[in-house]
Amino acid sequence: MGGYYGSKNKTMEQHVLLRDVDVPNIREIDVYLAHDGYAAWKKALSSMKPEEVIAVVKDSGLRGRGGAGFPTGVKWSFIPKDVFPRYVVVNGDESEAGTFKDHQIIDGNPHQLIEGILLTCYAVQANVAYVYLRGEFYEPARTLQKAIDEAYARGFIGKNVLGSGFNVDIYIHLGAGAYICGEETALLSSLEGQLGQPRLRPPFPAVQGLYAKPTVINNVETLANVPPIVLHGAQWYRQFGTEKSPGTKIFCVSGRVKRPGNYELPLGKYTIRELIEMAGGTIDDRPVKGVLPAGSSAPILPASALDTKLDYESLQAAGSILGSASFVILDDTVNIVWAARKMVRFFKHESCGKCTPCREGTYWGLRLYDKILSGYGTREDIDMIAEVASQMSGKCFCLLGEFATSPMLSTIKHFRDEYEAFVAAHQGGRRNGYDDELIREGVIDEAGNLIIGYVGQKTAHHL
Amino acid sequence: MLREKRADEIKAILAKYPPDRKRSAVMPLLYLAQEEYGYCSPEAMREVAEILNLDPTEVKSIVGFYTMFFEHPVGKYVIDVCDDLPCALRGADKFVTHCERKLGVRAGQTTPDGKFTLRTVMCIAACDRAPVIQVNRVYHYDMTEASFDQLVDALAREDGAEHVNPREE
Known part of the structure; x- marks a missing residue:
């Protein structure tokens, strides 16, 4: 049985986001209220103008935690004056492979998210917020709905909130299984009842977002940062992190470590190596082969990059x-060809089909990996993978296609010798230990022969 | 008819969106229809289309786009096993093979008694608790072959009711 989600890794004296680690049952409104809960909301409504809320978030240097790292306060200030209604949309689609931080915030500390949503609504003068959660968050959605109901009952949401004259409603909207809906314009399309496919920008959502109205879209973790910033101020927030990457960040650690889980840390303070140590080190203390800093979307970093600091700039500098x-x-112990194939398979499955380079590139990329992993690959196929990825790069409609090239190009760049060794060692479809998964996915038949013209994973995933 | 049987819920769903933006309700209504009919049957899609003033083909395209809407009948319990990279680094592929053997079907298939559908899915945001599965959207973490067998046996005996709403007080 699942129950509430969340690892209890104590990494700070007092956590800013994962406060459920410090305070048992903070998901309950009375416990939250006893620990500064809704104090920022009361403060804003009673003593701050909307512009002042935007200003403090701008000064804090908070950057979007969904992936792009764009300054949150700046994003809010793009909302055009005098156009109403406006919307706040919360991105809780959390579908990047290896990401499970929003899951813990929603399950463990939902009121802090709600308070962040309310403050955002006030800052940009939106009266309605939609929380878009991935469909698999059926249980977390219930936790959040319960918390929203409690906040309505206490007068923190609804009409004339705390006598301020401000009206605000929060609604949850569940997705239904599509990674692309984490892309903000695809999310908006999905929320409007269309296919979850990205839209051309400009116009940006701040100008024409949900229902073609000005819209602020922020990630769950981003918004959970807002209440402490408003309550304690920008300077307080900047005690954590670096000049360009202020604040704390939740690091999701998964894969071949002893204690996978969420670790909240000040940005820029620790290195990848230290993060792995916090997670108990690798299983059986094996050497690290590589690290994917942002799930399948990030270029892999080899072990030589383990001393890279954990902030936006340092990881970018490391490639x-x-x-x-x-x-x-x-x-x-991990076969890099197998790992890369898993990631390419992910993108092939999640490509929305709108643009040709992504739809076809991920398909042919996966076919090449299928061929290699089932033991029929050649050295030319390795080059062809790089060629397919290069043909996609810079040509896709949205970032999904760009991300899909990462596992192909970066693993070949750093581990080409492993690709070549694998191809050489598995000539002629030699049984290679991956039979079960390759048969399951319709790549090879029971005898180990490559199935020509197969339809990928259609049978396993689509019903 | 969905409209009569779930009238209150439909009303509550439609109230979340602006009156001229009813189309936004298509996904929540499809979940409702799926609950009622077991899958997004042609009839279910037609009813959702009628409620929202859409063409049934538009509703069908939505159903086809997302993995959590079923175009064909599925088992009473849909078991989704994540075999994406983070889970696979912790044994998910071997675990899926076990699930297939236990249920006697391949991923993507339904048992002949109509009880279980087994699927593999992409990352479901619980990678630190791998192998992880969802049964009718309810998470089960830290799965082992033994705990999977136990769960399936309990569901087969129909005494696994608690897992449907495990968080209810």
């Missing part, structure tokens, strides 16, 4: 991205 900070750790 990858911080993104959503979902660190998937690979040790030396």
Whole structure:
């Protein structure tokens, strides 16, 4: 049985976001209220103008935690004057492989998210917020709905909130299984009842977002930062993190470590190596082969980059991205071709089909990996993978296609010798230990022969 | 008819969106229809289309786009097993093979008695608790082959009711 979600890794004296680690049952409104709950909301409504809320968030330097890292306060200030209604949309689609931080915030500390949503609504003068959660968050959605109901009952949401004259409603909207809906314009399309496919920008959502109205879209974790910033001020917030990457960030650690889980840390303070140590080190203390700092979307970093600091700038300088900070750790037992195929399979499955380079590139990329992993690959196929990825790069409608090239190009760049060794060792469809999954996915038949013209994973995923 | 049987819920769903933006309700209504009919049957899609003043083909395109709407009948319990990279680094592929053997079907298939549908799914945001599955959207973490067998046996005996709403007080 699942129950509430969340690892209890104590990494700070007092957590800013994962306060459920410090305070038992903070998901309940009375417990939350006893620990500064809704104090920022009361403060804003009673003593701050909307512009002042935007200003403090701008000064804090908070950057979007969904992946892009765009300054949140700046995003809010793009809302055009005098156009109403406006909307706040919360991105809780959390679908990047290896990411499970919003899951813990929603389940463990939902009122802090709600308070952040309310403050955002007030800052941009929106009266309605939609929380878009991935469909698989059926249980977290119930936790959040319960918390929203409690907040309505206490007068923190609804009409004339706390006598301020401000009206605000929060609604949950469940997705139904599509990674692309984490892309903000695709999310808006999905929320409007269309296919979840991205839209051309400009116009940006701040100008024409939900229902073609000015819209602020922020990630769950981003908004959970807002109440402490408003309550304690920008300077307080800047005690954590670096000049360009202020604040704390939740690092999701998964893969070949002893204690996978969420670790909230000040940005820029620790290195990847220290993060892995916090997670108990690798299983059986094997050497690290590589690290994916932002799930499948980030270029892999080899072990030589383990001393990179954990902030936006340092990871970029090292040749990858911080993104959503979902660190998937690979040790030396992991076959890099197999791992890359898993990621390419992910993108092939999640490509929305709107643009040709992504739809076809992920399909042919996966076919090449299928061929190699089932033992029929050649050295030319390795080059062809790089060629397919290069043909996609810079040509896709949205970032999904760009992300899809990362596992292909970065693993070949750093581990080409492993690709070549695998191809050489598995000539002629030699049984290779991946039979079960390859048969399951319709790549090879029971005898180990490559199935020509197969339809990918259609049978396993679509019903 | 959905409209009569779930009238209050439909009303509550429609109230979340601006009156001229009813189309936003298509996904919540499809979940409702799926609950009622077991899958998004042609009839269910037609009813949702009628409620929202849409063409049934538009509703069908939505159903086809998302993985959590079923175009064909599924088992009473839909078991989704994540075999994406983070879970696979912790044994998910072997675990799926076990699930297939236990249920006697391949991923993507339904048992002949109509009880279980087994699927593999992409990352479901619980990678630190791998292998992880969802049964009718309810999470089960830290799965082992033994705990899977136990769960399936309990559901087969129909005494697994608690897992439907495990968080109810």
